[in-house]
Amino acid sequence: xxxxxxxxxxxxxxxxxxxxxxxxxxxxxxxxxxxxxxxxxxxxxxxxxxxxxxxxxxxxxxxxxxxxxxxxxxxxxxxxxxxxxxxxxxxxxxxxxxxxxxxxxxxxxxxxxxxxxxxxxxxxxxxxxxxxxxxxxxxxxxxxxxxxxxxxxxxxxxxxxxxxxxxxxxxxxxxxxxxxxxxxxxxxxxxxxxxxxxxxxxxxxxxxxxxxxxxxxxxxxxxxxxxxxxxxxxxxxx
Amino acid sequence: xxxxxxxxxxxxxxxxxxxxxxxxxxxxxxxxxxxxxxxxxxxxxxxxxxxxxxxxxxxxxxxxxxxxxxxxxxxxxxxxxxxxxxxxxxxxxxxxxxxxxxxxxxxxxxxxxxxxxxxxxxxxxxxxxxxxxxxxxxxxxxxxxxxxxxxxxxxxxxxxxxxxxxxxxxxxxxxxxxxxxxxxxxxxxxxxxxxxxxxxxxxxxxxxxxxxxxxxxxxxxxxxxxxxxxxxxxxxxxxxxxxxxxxxxxxxxxxxxxxxxxxxxxxxxxx
Numbered sequence: 124x125x126x127x128x129x130x131x132x133x134x135x136x137x138x139x140x141x142x143x144x145x146x147x148x149x150x151x152x153x154x155x156x157x158x159x160x161x162x163x164x165x166x167x168x169x170x171x172x173x174x175x176x177x178x179x180x181x182x183x184x185x186x187x188x189x190x191x192x193x194x195x196x197x198x199x200x201x202x203x204x205x206x207x208x209x210x211x212x213x214x215x216x217x218x219x220x221x222x223x224x225x226x227x228x229x230x231x232x233x234x235x236x237x238x239x240x241x242x243x244x245x246x247x248x249x250x251x252x253x254x255x256x257x258x259x260x261x262x263x264x265x266x267x268x269x270x271x272x273x274x275x276x277x278x279x280x281x282x283x284x285x286x287x288x289x290x291x292x293x294x295x296x297x298x299x300x301x302x303x304x305x306x307x308x309x310x311x312x313x314x315x316x317x318x319x320x321x322x323x324x325x326x327x328x329x330x331x332x333x334x335x336x337x338x339x340x341x342x343x344x345x346x347x348x349x350x351x352x353x354x355x356x357x358x359x360x361x
Numbered sequence: 362x363x364x365x366x367x368x369x370x371x372x373x374x375x376x377x378x379x380x381x382x383x384x385x386x387x388x389x390x391x392x393x394x395x396x397x398x399x400x401x402x403x404x405x406x407x408x409x410x411x412x413x414x415x416x417x418x419x420x421x422x423x424x425x426x427x428x429x430x431x432x433x434x435x436x437x438x439x440x441x442x443x444x445x446x447x448x449x450x451x452x453x454x455x456x457x458x459x460x461x462x463x464x465x466x467x468x469x470x471x472x473x474x475x476x477x478x479x480x481x482x483x484x485x486x487x488x489x490x491x492x493x494x495x496x497x498x499x500x501x502x503x504x505x506x507x508x509x510x511x512x513x514x515x516x517x518x519x520x521x522x523x524x525x526x527x528x529x530x531x532x533x534x535x536x537x538x539x540x541x542x543x544x545x546x547x548x549x550x551x552x553x554x555x556x557x558x559x560x561x562x563x564x565x566x567x568x569x570x571x572x573x574x575x576x577x578x579x580x581x582x583x584x585x586x587x588x589x590x591x592x593x594x595x596x597x598x599x600x601x602x603x604x605x606x607x608x609x610x611x612x613x614x615x616x617x618x619x620x621x622x623x624x625x626x627x628x629x630x631x632x
Contacts, residue, residue, distance in 0.1 A: 261534070262565045264519025265512055280565050282515045300563070 144174045145209070145229065146198075149181040151190040153197045160201050174308070177227055179209035186213065188221075195222050256291075263287065263301065275305075283323060292316070302326075306350070315348040316360060330355055363471040365478045367497035369521070371513030373484030375505045376542040379578055380600075381481035382410045383589040384501065387604030389444035390589075393476040396435065398466075399449035400493035401483035402457060408448040411438065412585025422450035425462030431469040440590065445475075455489035467496055486520055495526055500537040501569060501607075506544055506555040511563055514539075518564065538569035540603060545574040546619040557617060570603030572596050573616040 148156070178195070180186055198205055207227040208219035219226035257271035258278070265284030269275060275289035278296050285301035287293055293305045295317035306313025306328035313327050320341055324333050327350040338357050345360035368381040378401075385397035399407035402422060408414040413436045419429035424447070438444035447466070450457065470478050482493035494500065500521050504514040522534045541560055548554040561568055572578075577594030581587060589604070591597040595616055602612045 261522070262518075264522070265516040267519045280563065282519075282563065283512055284516065285519075298562070 144176045145179050146176050147179045147181055148194060151187070151194040153193045156194055156197050157201065160198060160203065164201060174204060175206040176203055177207045177209055177229070178205060178224070179229060180214065183211055183213035188218065192222060289313070311350050318345050319343055320346045327355060363475050363478060364499060365467060365480065365497050366499045366501060367480045367482055367494045368501045368503060369482040369490060369494055369517050370484065370503040370510070371486060371517040372510045375503050375510050376572070377503050378406045378410050378481050379582065379588065380501065380503050380540055380542065381479050382407060382587040383600040384604060384607065385477070385479040386441055386444060386587040387589045387601060388477050389438070389441045391604070391608065392443065394443040394474055395477040395479065396445040396447060396470050396475050397479040397481060398447040399481050400458070400489055401481065402449045402489060403451065403454045404483065405449040405451040407481050408446065409585060410582055410587065411446050413438070413446055414585070417448050420448045420450040421466065422453045422457045424466055425457070425459065431466065455483065455487070458489065458492045460492060460495060463492055464496060486516060491524055494521055494524065497525055497535055500535055501540055502537055502566065503540050503542055504560060504564070505542060506549070506560055508555065511555065511560055515564055518566065538567045539564055540569045540572065542572040543574045544571045544616070546617060550619050568614070569606055570599055571614055571617060572599045
């Protein structure tokens with residue numbers, strides 16, 4: 124006779140959207156690299172210190188593995204949080220493993236501008252949400268994508284198929300039919316406000332709800348969305 | 362002063378060519394010298410709608426390539442004074458269109474004293490549609506009252522705001538207005554179709570006109586006479602209103618409500 128034991132699940136797979144920074148190396152000379160990267164780190168970019176970084180090479184076809192190792196060491200020495208190497212026909216996962224990195228395909232992803240402007244010196248130690256607020260007063264159409272280093276305020280409709288990304292809060296003073304992703308750099312205090320919620324997807328710091336999962340009583344209503352631990356909270360904006 | 366107008370939609374089969382033909386004919390009827398250009402290279406249709414398919418010798422690509430001059434390429438309409446048609450090539454593909462070549466053709470038409478140049482865009486958001494829209498001063502976006510058409514129109518509006526010459530020169534968006542075609546108030550009432558308000562709410566642009574779903578449009582296409590010439594039909598009247606509004610007149614929108622059934626209709630109407 125066999126007894127079936129019910130084993131408690133010790134794992135759970137979760138979908139999570141993450142923002143990765145891609146560092147495109149055009150040259151592998153360790154001295155130049157050291158100088159320029161430390162310069163960038165000094166300039167502001169707190170985000171560059173914490174953010175998971177994927178290394179991509181501008182000329183993967185004629186890369187020297189020794190030079191690549193040196194470059195990776197240099198970056199690690201500066202405290203850059205390297206997590207993976209961009210995979211392509213010249214760089215396979217074995218090369219990445221040799222460097223102690225994961226390998227990731229960048230095909231299919233989308234670029235959002237990252238190094239728009241260095242933050243002013245006074246704000247060097249401020250968290251990332253201290254960026255500028257971006258105000259959009261034209262409709263955001265299907266296929267368009269808006270990225271704000273700080274808060275994002277939209278005064279016109281956001282269409283299905285449009286995407287709003289902000290490191291801070293997102294305000295839409297009109298109908299939100301597209302996607303809104305607040306706190307894309309991990310700010311769990313980011314919030315989403317909109318006058319009429321009809322979104323395809325809303326996300327705060329990587330936690331998201333698709334249209335199907337939006338609470339019915341808040342559909343087409345003015346709403347205020349926050350993140351409470353792992354749960355997204357919806358409240359009337361009245 | 363020449364005004365270049367692109368008639369576009371993103372989605373195919375919504376009535377761009379019908380609208381281009383009607384708009385051009387309506388403008389010419391009112392005494393404005395107008396050329397309508399078919400940019401749908403490889404899928405030529407405008408000549409059929411305009412009823413000049415048996416008079417096509419040269420086409421847009423011939424003119425761009427210098428095989429023919431502009432005067433040879435233009436077909437003069439037989440019904441309406443001041444109306445010219447420049448057909449698309451059926452044997453080539455859209456790669457034959459170059460921006461330089463198109464600009465040269467448009468400049469040539471300006472020199473001929475055209476007041477309006479109507480560019481009938483192909484469907485899609487690829488090279489053909491972008492080329493048709495690039496030099497436009499104004500856009501007419503043709504949309505059917507259903508979600509996929511509305512979404513595609515929205516996409517094309519986004520593209521117009523960045524991919525036209527005026528946008529690239531930093532002169533801002535070109536003005537765009539909405540022409541809602543194949544509208545059926547009965548189906549809207551039954552909840553089978555988006556209403557005018559739904560569509561204008563989503564697209565957030567001015568409404569140029571609403572063209573009712575009409576047998577007259579099909580008849581017009583089959584007979585090669587733009588539907589605007591059929592002044593007795595509801596679609597013809599609606600296009601005439603749209604042309605008037607395009608020229609700045611104020612006209613109330615018609616054909617937005619279902620015909621109320623009469624007593625007999627109510628008593629004997631099929632359910």
